[in-house]
Amino acid sequence: MIxxxxxxxxVEVGYDETAVNDVAEAAGVSAMTVYRHFATKEDLxxxxxxxxxxxxxxxxxxxxxxxxxxxxxxxxxTAAAADVSGDPAAKALLLDRLRLxxxxxxxxxxxxxxQYATQSAIVDALCGPAGDPELEFSVRAASGAVLGAVxxxxxxxxxxxxxxxxxxxxxxxxxxxxxxxxx
Amino acid sequence: MIxxxxxxxxVEVGYDETAVNDVAEAAGVSAMTVYRHFATKEDLxxxxxxxxxxxxxxxxxxxxxxxxxxxxxxxxxTAAAADVSGDPAAKALLLDRLRLxxxxxxxxxxxxxxQYATQSAIVDALCGPAGDPELEFSVRAASGAVLGAVxxxxxxxxxxxxxxxxxxxxxxxxxxxxxxxxx
DNA sequence: CTCCAGAGTGTTAGTGACTAACAGGTTGGT
DNA sequence: ACCAACCTGTTAGTCACTAACACTCTGGAG
Numbered sequence: 001m002i003x004x005x006x007x008x009x010x011v012e013v014g015y016d017e018t019a020v021n022d023v024a025e026a027a028g029v030s031a032m033t034v035y036r037h038f039a040t041k042e043d044l045x046x047x048x049x050x051x052x053x054x055x056x057x058x059x060x061x062x063x064x065x066x067x068x069x070x071x072x073x074x075x076x077x078t079a080a081a082a083d084v085s086g087d088p089a090a091k092a093l094l095l096d097r098l099r100l101x102x103x104x105x106x107x108x109x110x111x112x113x114x115q116y117a118t119q120s121a122i123v124d125a126l127c128g129p130a131g132d133p134e135l136e137f138s139v140r141a142a143s144g145a146v147l148g149a150v151x152x153x154x155x156x157x158x159x160x161x162x163x164x165x166x167x168x169x170x171x172x173x174x175x176x177x178x179x180x181x182x183x
Numbered sequence: 184m185i186x187x188x189x190x191x192x193x194v195e196v197g198y199d200e201t202a203v204n205d206v207a208e209a210a211g212v213s214a215m216t217v218y219r220h221f222a223t224k225e226d227l228x229x230x231x232x233x234x235x236x237x238x239x240x241x242x243x244x245x246x247x248x249x250x251x252x253x254x255x256x257x258x259x260x261t262a263a264a265a266d267v268s269g270d271p272a273a274k275a276l277l278l279d280r281l282r283l284x285x286x287x288x289x290x291x292x293x294x295x296x297x298q299y300a301t302q303s304a305i306v307d308a309l310c311g312p313a314g315d316p317e318l319e320f321s322v323r324a325a326s327g328a329v330l331g332a333v334x335x336x337x338x339x340x341x342x343x344x345x346x347x348x349x350x351x352x353x354x355x356x357x358x359x360x361x362x363x364x365x366x
Numbered sequence: 367c368t369c370c371a372g373a374g375t376g377t378t379a380g381t382g383a384c385t386a387a388c389a390g391g392t393t394g395g396t
Numbered sequence: 397a398c399c400a401a402c403c404t405g406t407t408a409g410t411c412a413c414t415a416a417c418a419c420t421c422t423g424g425a426g
Contacts, residue, residue, distance in 0.1 A: 019382060030405050031384095041383065068360060105296065112295035113288065138359045140335040145360035148331025152323040176321045177251060177328035178361060202411065213376050214413095224412065 002027045002034055006044040011096050015045075015104045042110045045100050051118050054078050055125035067142040071122060072174045072182045075150050080167040091162055098158035115151060119143045149177040185210045185217055189227040194279050198228075198287045225293045228283050234301050237261050238308035250325040254305060255357045255365045258333050263350040274345055281341035298334060302326045332360040 005026040009018045020041050024031040038044050057074035065073075084091040101111040122143040127136045153173040157166050174182040188209040192201045203224050207214040221227050240257035248256075267274040284294040305326040310319045336356040340349050357365045 020384085021382080032406080033404060035384070036403080039384095066362075068362075108299065109292035109296035112299060113292035116291065116295060137335070137339065137356070140339075141332045141356040141359040144331035144335045144356075145328040146331070148327035148329070149324045152320070152327045156320065156323075173320070173324040173327075176324040179249075179251075203413085204411085215377080216375060218413070219374075222413095 002029065002037060003044055003047075007093065007096055007100070010045065010100055015100060015107065042107055045097055045107055046110055046114060048114050048118075050078060050082065051121045053082070054118060055121050057081075058122060058125055067126075067138060068146060068178055069180065069182065071143050071146045072150075072170075072178070075146065076167050076170050076174075076182055079170055085162075085165075095158055095162050098154065102155055102158060112151075115147050119147055145177070146174065149173045185212065185220060186227055186230075190276065190279055190283070193228065193283055198283060198290065225290055228280050228290055229293055229297060231297050231301075233261060233265065234304045236265070237301060238304050240264075241305060241308055250321060251329060251361055252363065252365065254326050254329045255333075255353075255361070258329065259350050259353050259357075259365055262353055268345075268348075278341055278345050281337065285338055285341060295334075298330050302330055328360070329357065332356045 002023065006018075006023045009023060009026060013022075020034055021031050023044065024034045027034070034044075054075060057078045058071055061070050061074050061077075063070075084094055101107045119140065123136055123139050126139050150170050150173065153166070153169040156173075157164055157169050171182045185206065189201075189206045192206060192209060196205075203217055204214050206227065207217045210217070217227075237258060240261045241254055244253050244257050244260075246253075267277055284290045302323065306319055306322050309322050333353050333356065336349070336352040339356075340347055340352050354365045
């Protein structure tokens, strides 16, 4: 509820122009309460629930697949499973959040950092806590490249106001980057 | 000179534990003077002079090459041209900065965002201001993936204290991600 | 030599994100 | 009725960053 007020204000007034105090006031609580639920102002926009889902999706795919294909298809699968096209309100919220993450430098930076955390989650899932350094290098390289391409699809999807099919866009972006099919 | 004091303090004391005031005091100037030369505290670590070099290196490569290879090799070439292995002081400074950028969340986020700016610079160089949207999609996808893989090489290089050959690491990372040679 | 313009610097006061420490109220179980 | 855990509000403080104004020092024009 605090979050809903926050994003509404960020969209209407602007992220930098909205103080945490304004959010608190709009939600009818004190500023301290906001900080108890969200460590930083940025976290009012950047909650990311997909990391564990992604890791699980990668492990669910056959292990004999090439790394890039395995990681790429797992990400596409996760996006398809988290489909929001049937829920206009959820979709509008997601689009608002994404547009903020793209246009606001502070949010964009933190969003990219959370993508870096996703990369680490993928490495942990595939290599374990103390795995072979050579394998880890390959997994990091593959997941870094895949996430870089997927991020482009996410950006483009938000710029087109969600009119495209997100998993399809991700497949297309991966296709163009790697020249192989991620169907 | 301000920057040198800043990085020394950040390494010795810690980034979050060092106030801009401390940096100013160490450099013998006022805090205001620091802000006149560096827009933010983060910019004391994150000056990035390589974007225009990268764009130029891409345009210098043959246009009939596949996008991924063209961008990847241009980045490797740029790293090779900006070689610091012959200058121990410059190398140590670069390593200190990189380690800060990796271990400090705020710096890591901003560094990833500057990588995003590099991506935009590549798109501008290859597509112009109002280019074909389809070509732009391909360029963004390719450069996003390539930069994701290259970032892994940079991280690994810093973690190994610069003992490896950076351009070689970048080639290796690109190899593992894309399965083609970037020699 | 004088004067002046401009660049670099310092000071002060202020905003806003965020933290620490303490105090009051609310809920659920005994 | 009581207690403990939890959520919340208040206050005071630190720190990044900005705006506005005054000062100094330099180099060139007269």
